[in-house]
Amino acid sequence: MRIKKYIARSMREALLQIKEELGEDAIILKSRKLPRKVFSIGAQDEVEVTAAVDEDSAKPETFKPLQMSNTGVYSRPRSSSIIDMDKPGAPEVKPWRPQGMRISQVPIRETRIQPALSPLSDDKDLAQISEIKENINELRTLMKDVLEKTAVAVVKQDEPSEGWTVLRNRLIDAEVKAEIADGLIKKLKDSGPVLSDVQMEKRFAAALNEFFPVAGPLRLKKKGPVIVAFVGPTGSGKTTTLAKLAAHCCINKGKKVSIITADTYRIAAIEQIRTFADIVKVGLQVVFSSEEIPSALNECAGDDLVFVDTAGRSQRNAEHMEDLKKLIDTLNPDEVHLVLSAMTKDSDLLDIVNRYRPVNINRLLFTKLDETVKVGSIFNIVSEVKVPVSYFTFGQSVPDDIELAQPAGFVTRLWEGVRK
Structure with a gap:
């Protein structure tokens, strides 16, 4: 059996x-x-x-023509698929x-006529x-x-599925806003019925492309250096993040890298970045105003990548923001990464992004993911402002503790916050 x-x-x-x-x-x-x-x-x-x-069940036997035996009695030949010809007597009846x-x-099934089967003996x-x-x-x-x-x-199929409720509750637990969670679930429902957990996970990952856009890795040019600028509030981690990417591109990828720093407000900032440049053997240019940018760029003309560090600016200081805009306009970078701490609350994140838009930010970069349990605020701001995410950082180790932003990896961090 x-x-x-x-x-x-x-x-x-x-x-x-x-x-x-x-x-x-x-x-x-x-x-x-x-x-x-x-x-x-x-x-x-x-x-x-x-x-x-x-396993030995057989298909219903096809009745064969009656044959006359040596004794002159007509009977049906026994089928080898039902009765073992080597064993005499009646076939075994399965209980x-x-x-x-x-x-x-x-x-x-009706009882088939078989040779050697004795008639029923009694009413029992x-x-x-x-x-x-x-x-x-x-x-x-x-x-x-x-x-x-x-x-x-x-x-x-039109009745509400408990699976959608489970997903919504998990998003809320991760501190994703209710209206964003509802919008995501509606998107999933509208794309068709879900028959299994695997299908829902695939559908969820596909929907993240709309709700959580990512920028992808740095892309080199065929001619001339790629200019990458880092802007953001004081203490968000711009210099450390720049150092991680510069070291990775120089040491791990073998690219020619230079650094331009415009962070001249902090006394130790220049010496700190100069020490790093000497260690990893990359070029360093220090500028004190936007007028010095063209000259600094000429010094980096033969490089593959130029990373530009800027001073921390409060988004609410109009004068500082005007200076930063003038610097970025002169620099004309290929990428402008707004560096944000993952520990910043939702309302402040939205205020920072909106006030930094005049400097043409085209990437969001989140730091200090190791210092927070729940990262729903990141999902909220990215879903709302629709600016793609470039990288996540989660420690001070250079060139480690940085990863390319990807929807699947972010979802893992999102659910880790729910389980803790």
């Missing part, structure tokens, strides 16, 4: 699988409802059904298994067969009810 377990979203789906693989003679031995996966996106009920079928349920709904055997037939009919009725109920449940 062949025994196999099947796991499906519903009893109907399991029965269809059993019928397709084991055939209509399969018997249901056991069924149970599996516990729901708590941290699975779109967790739904599943059932486990154990079914069995006799009925009361603990199981046949999956088929075909008519009951007739009563037993009658009871078996009655039990099988009851099982058929029960199976029909099960199939009808599960079919109705599958058709009701």
Whole structure:
């Protein structure tokens, strides 16, 4: 006898699988409802059904023409698929298994005429067969009810799924705004019905391309250096982030790199960046005003990449922001990364982004992810302002502790915050 377990979203789906693989003679031995996966996106009920079928079950025998034996009696030849010709006597009759349920709904097989089968001896055997037939009919009725109920449940696709509620609650727990979570779930629902956790995860990842755009890695030019500027509030981590990327491009990628620093407000800033430049052997230019930018760029003409550090500016200081805009306009960089701390609250993040827009920011770069538990605020601001994210940093180690922003990696951090 062949025994196999099947796991499906519903009893109907399991029965269809059993019928397709084991055939209509399969018997249901056991069924149970599996516990729901708590941290699975779109967790739904599943059932486990154990079914069995006799491996030596044969297809119904085709009646063959009557043949006359040596004794002059007509009889049907015995089939080798039903009776072993090497063993005399009647074939073994398989006992009925009361603990199981046949999956088929075909008519009951009638007893076939076989040689050497003795007639029923008494009324007890007739009563037993009658009871078996009655039990099988009851099982058929029960199976029909099960199939009808599960079919109705599958058709009701317009009813709210508990999987969407689980996903929404997890997003809220990660400090994603309710209106953003609802918009994301609506996007997922509108793209079609979801039949499994795997499909929901794929749908969720695809939707993030709209709600969480990413910039991708730095791209070199065929001619001339790529100019990358870092701007942002004081203490957001601009200089350390610049050092990580410069070291990575120079040491790990073998590119020619130069640094231009306009952060002359801090006394130790110039010496700090000069020490770093000496260690990794990259060029360094110090500028004190936007008028010195063209000369500094000429010194870097033969490089692959030029990273530009700027002084921390309060987004609410109009004079400082005007100076920064003049510097960036003169620099004309290919990329302007607004460096933001992941510990900043939602309202401040939105204020910073809006006030830095005049300096033509085209990337958001988030630092200090190691200093916060929940990163829902990052999802909120990116979803709202639609500026792509370039990198995440999560420590002080140079050139390590930095990674390219990717939706899948960010979702992992999002769920880690929920579990803690």
